[in-house]
Amino acid sequence: MSNAFDTFFYKLINQRLTSGWMDFLMVNASRKEVWIPFYCIVIWFLVKKFGKKTLILLLFLGISLVISDRFTSGVMKPGINRVRPCHEASLTPRIPEGVYCSDTGSMASSHAANHFAIAVFMILLYGVSRKKYTVLWLLWASVICYSRVYCGVHYPTDVIVGGIVGAAVGALCYVGYKKTIAKLKWE
Numbered sequence: 001m002s003n004a005f006d007t008f009f010y011k012l013i014n015q016r017l018t019s020g021w022m023d024f025l026m027v028n029a030s031r032k033e034v035w036i037p038f039y040c041i042v043i044w045f046l047v048k049k050f051g052k053k054t055l056i057l058l059l060f061l062g063i064s065l066v067i068s069d070r071f072t073s074g075v076m077k078p079g080i081n082r083v084r085p086c087h088e089a090s091l092t093p094r095i096p097e098g099v100y101c102s103d104t105g106s107m108a109s110s111h112a113a114n115h116f117a118i119a120v121f122m123i124l125l126y127g128v129s130r131k132k133y134t135v136l137w138l139l140w141a142s143v144i145c146y147s148r149v150y151c152g153v154h155y156p157t158d159v160i161v162g163g164i165v166g167a168a169v170g171a172l173c174y175v176g177y178k179k180t181i182a183k184l185k186w187e
Contacts, residue, residue: 006155010085013149013156015094022150023096029147030099030111042122056180057125064121064173068113068166076165077105086152093152101153109154112162113169115141120170121177141166 028034047054086093086101095101119137126133145159154162 003157006085006157007091009156010091010149013146014085014152015092018094018150026147026150027096027098029143030151030153053181056184057177060173060177060180061118061121063176064117064166064170065114067173068117068169069110071169072108072110072113072162072165073104076108076161077110080107081105082107082155082158084153085155095152096150099151099153106154106158107161108165109145109148109159109162111148112141112145112154112159113166115144116163116166117170117173118166120167121174124171124174125177 043054043058046057050057082105084101084104084106085091086095086099087103093101119141122137123134128134141163145163148154148159149156
């Protein structure tokens with residue numbers, strides 16, 4: 001069930017603000033495997049900058065992904081049990097070719113949670129004052145969130161709530177990382 005906010009913005013993004021080239025971009029922005037080269041480059045930069053601390057850093061990034069994904073997929077989606085908009089015929093969802101409409105719940109978006117967990121962790125790692133990195137990470141996570149609504153598989157509030165969950169998890173895991181590094185006396 002959706003509210004007026006969700007219905008209005010879902011239809012705007014999914015049905016009105018569309019084009020062939022946007023379909024291509026948004027479908028690919030939602031695909032995990034498309035981001036593998038980006039993740040490899042990020043890991044390379046982390047190793048270059050943080051050396052042996054990268055192992056602990058990647059461990060805590062991994063923990064943030066597991067927590068955000070398991071909380072949204074394993075707790076929220078079955079607990080809230082909100083039907084995805086792509087299964088709501090009354091919305092006349094537009095599903096671009098190559099998009100799969102899952103039968104799992106819609107609230108909250110695991111894509112949003114996972115990518116905002118990474119984004120917030122990385123923003124805190126590099127420092128909020130480094131605006132170009134902050135903008136880059138927030139833009140990256142936001143494009144992925146937008147793609148989920150564009151592709152018809154989530155309502156706007158699904159990605160907003162997912163983003164909030166992910167941001168909180170990313171921040172908590174960053175704190176855990178900093179405490180672990182301090183205990184290991186690697187600073």
